[in-house]
Amino acid sequence: MTKLFRTALTGLAILLSGAAGAADLRGVALPPAPELPAFYSWTGFYAGLQGGYAWGSNTMRIGTVGGGFAPTRFRAGEDTAFGGAHAGFNYQLGGIVLGLEGDVDALDSRSRFDGLGLSARVSQDWQGSARARLGLAFDRLMVYGAGGVSFTEYERRVFAPGGPSERLTSARTGWNVGAGVNFAFTDHLILGAEYRYTDFGRNGFSSSGAFSGLSGSQELTSHSTRASVAYKF
Numbered sequence: 756m757t758k759l760f761r762t763a764l765t766g767l768a769i770l771l772s773g774a775a776g777a778a779d780l781r782g783v784a785l786p787p788a789p790e791l792p793a794f795y796s797w798t799g800f801y802a803g804l805q806g807g808y809a810w811g812s813n814t815m816r817i818g819t820v821g822g823g824f825a826p827t828r829f830r831a832g833e834d835t836a837f838g839g840a841h842a843g844f845n846y847q848l849g850g851i852v853l854g855l856e857g858d859v860d861a862l863d864s865r866s867r868f869d870g871l872g873l874s875a876r877v878s879q880d881w882q883g884s885a886r887a888r889l890g891l892a893f894d895r896l897m898v899y900g901a902g903g904v905s906f907t908e909y910e911r912r913v914f915a916p917g918g919p920s921e922r923l924t925s926a927r928t929g930w931n932v933g934a935g936v937n938f939a940f941t942d943h944l945i946l947g948a949e950y951r952y953t954d955f956g957r958n959g960f961s962s963s964g965a966f967s968g969l970s971g972s973q974e975l976t977s978h979s980t981r982a983s984v985a986y987k988f
Contacts, residue, residue, distance in 0.1 A: 803985025
């Protein structure tokens with residue numbers, strides 16, 4: 756009986772000692788938890804510069820109705836370097852980034868077509884676009900898809916070797932689609948890389964001067980890769 760009584764007293768003492776220790780711990784101030792790093796926000800306006808290389812296909816069909824030139828089809832590659840500026844706005848919703856962007860590029864695209872009794876030169880000096888973007892953000896890294904409207908102007912010079920020539924100009928509207936990646940190197944400096952496909956469809960034209968009755972059509976598509984640097988405000 757005495758042994759049982761001693762065991763009970765020992766257990767009670769242990770319980771009371773644990774309770775007292777817990778009470779003492781409640782009075783000890785624990786160090787504050789470290790702050791988690793804030794995720795980068797893509798929301799805001801930005802503007803920057805871009806440059807790259809474009810390649811594609813330029814197809815032209817030229818002929819006359821009841822005239823002296825048989826229908827002729829020309830095809831040439833369109834390879835050119837370009838550079839320009841862009842600006843846009845992003846708005847982030849969780850991991851989704853919605854954006855609008857516009858850009859303009861200067862380029863030096865020159866194509867030459869030579870047929871039987873008739874030749875042509877086509878030049879393109881600038882190109883612009885307005886696009887919507889949908890991105891997926893992983894902190895400072897964002898991958899995105901984009902698409903929209905493209906604008907340009909062509910100058911065509913048609914001539915007979917050693918004979919008359921005529922110059923024609925026309926503005927064109929097309930469409931583009933692409934995908935890319937942006938990386939926020941700092942809170943304000945954004946680096947980017949992108950692939951883009953542009954299609955201006957088929958553009959018809961007709962002569963009203965030196966080549967009476969001359970008519971034709973042109974189809975131009977291009978692929979491009981570009982690198983960019985922008986400042987986020």
